[in-house]
Amino acid sequence: MTPLYHDLSGETVVVFGGGAVGSRKARGFDEAARVVVVSPEFDERLVSLAEEAGDGESGSDEPIELVRAAPDADAVADWIERLDPALAVAATDDAAVNAAVEAAALDRGKLVNRTDVSGGRDPGSVVVPATIEDDPVTVALSTGGTSPALAKALRERIEAEIEGAGEMAALSGEIREELKSAGVAPEKRREAVRRVVRSRGVWKGLQKGRSNGRQEADTVIEEVLDR
Numbered sequence: 001m002t003p004l005y006h007d008l009s010g011e012t013v014v015v016f017g018g019g020a021v022g023s024r025k026a027r028g029f030d031e032a033a034r035v036v037v038v039s040p041e042f043d044e045r046l047v048s049l050a051e052e053a054g055d056g057e058s059g060s061d062e063p064i065e066l067v068r069a070a071p072d073a074d075a076v077a078d079w080i081e082r083l084d085p086a087l088a089v090a091a092t093d094d095a096a097v098n099a100a101v102e103a104a105a106l107d108r109g110k111l112v113n114r115t116d117v118s119g120g121r122d123p124g125s126v127v128v129p130a131t132i133e134d135d136p137v138t139v140a141l142s143t144g145g146t147s148p149a150l151a152k153a154l155r156e157r158i159e160a161e162i163e164g165a166g167e168m169a170a171l172s173g174e175i176r177e178e179l180k181s182a183g184v185a186p187e188k189r190r191e192a193v194r195r196v197v198r199s200r201g202v203w204k205g206l207q208k209g210r211s212n213g214r215q216e217a218d219t220v221i222e223e224v225l226d227r
């Protein structure tokens with residue numbers, strides 16, 4: 001399995017199965033893509049999310065679409081044909097339907113996520129990782145399907161570990177651009193940026209606010225440039 005970050009904006013993600021797992025996947029993709037859930041029944045969180053959407057709180061432009069249907073294995077291909085998703089998620093409790101979703105998606109060159117199996121995947125299938133976000137920093141974590149519970153536990157640890165990384169990314173990105181435009185020699189620029197992102201003082205400063213972080217960073221940068 002090769003980890004990649006995939007831009008799904010403007011794309012459709014179709015989720016077959018509106019139970020606990022389908023609901024979690026739909027919520028996970030809602031910010032990034034148009035999400036359609038096909039299922040005869042829907043988890044209550046999904047129903048309230050579909051109703052709430054449109055009030056600007058869900059984060060996505062489009063509400064999650066709930067389509068009440070229970071396609072059998074033979075009918076699944078038509079749904080994928082019609083919806084033309086970038087990714088199909090197989091999250092029903094019917095293994096034959098999940099297998100049909102996988103086959104139909106792969107036949108059409110679409111990505112597929114099977115939520116009911118962890119090994120023996122076909123090429124083209126994807127695992128949904130546990131993710132930690134502190135925009136623009138994203139950590140994605142997988143155990144290769146071996147232990148989702150461990151993925152969750154590690155996510156909780158890493159969440160604490162990378163607190164403030166979003167602010168640090170913004171600050172160090174800004175510094176990087178400034179040093180580039182100021183014509184600082186590449187070697188000095190790289191050293192300055194590397195020191196900033198490793199400086200305890202800058203991390204601590206950022207906790208108090210952006211300008212505190214910036215002041216700490218300026219001290220670090222001066223030390224490098226004065227040498």
Ligand SMILES: C[C@@]1(CC(=O)O)C2=NC(=C\c3[nH]c(c(CCC(=O)O)c3CC(=O)O)Cc3[nH]c(c(CC(=O)O)c3CCC(=O)O)/C=C3\N/C(=C\2)[C@@H](CCC(=O)O)[C@]3(C)CC(=O)O)/[C@H]1CCC(=O)O
Pocket residue numbers: 024025028113114115116117118119126127128129130131141142143144145146147148149150151152155
């Ligand atoms: C990361 C996360 C993302 C998400 O789902 O959004 C995710 N599972 C999460 C949680 C979780 N899932 C399960 C438990 C109960 C404990 C347990 O059984 O271990 C818990 C923990 C809990 O809920 O506490 C049960 C489970 N999961 C799968 C199976 C089928 C099987 O193994 O055959 C079964 C057994 C079903 C059964 O038989 O009962 C399969 C998959 N689950 C994956 C992802 C993929 C591999 C990820 C990796 O490589 O690590 C993979 C392969 C496919 C996929 O879904 O993409 C999310 C954490 C979100 C977070 O960060 O909190």
Ligand SMILES: NC(=O)c1ccc[n+]([C@@H]2O[C@H](COP(=O)([O-])OP(=O)(O)OC[C@H]3O[C@@H](n4cnc5c(N)ncnc54)[C@H](O)[C@@H]3O)[C@@H](O)[C@H]2O)c1
Pocket residue numbers: 016017018019020021022038039040041042043069070071072091092093094097115116148
């Ligand atoms: N990936 C994971 O993290 C994870 C975690 C737990 C369970 N699972 C597996 O995922 C599957 C779903 O788990 P769940 O807890 O959401 O089950 P669930 O029973 O709560 O939900 C299954 C949903 O699929 C719907 N469904 C049934 N037939 C359908 C069809 N033909 N077309 C569309 N929808 C259909 C049902 O109405 C229901 O809403 C199970 O097979 C389970 O083994 C995966």
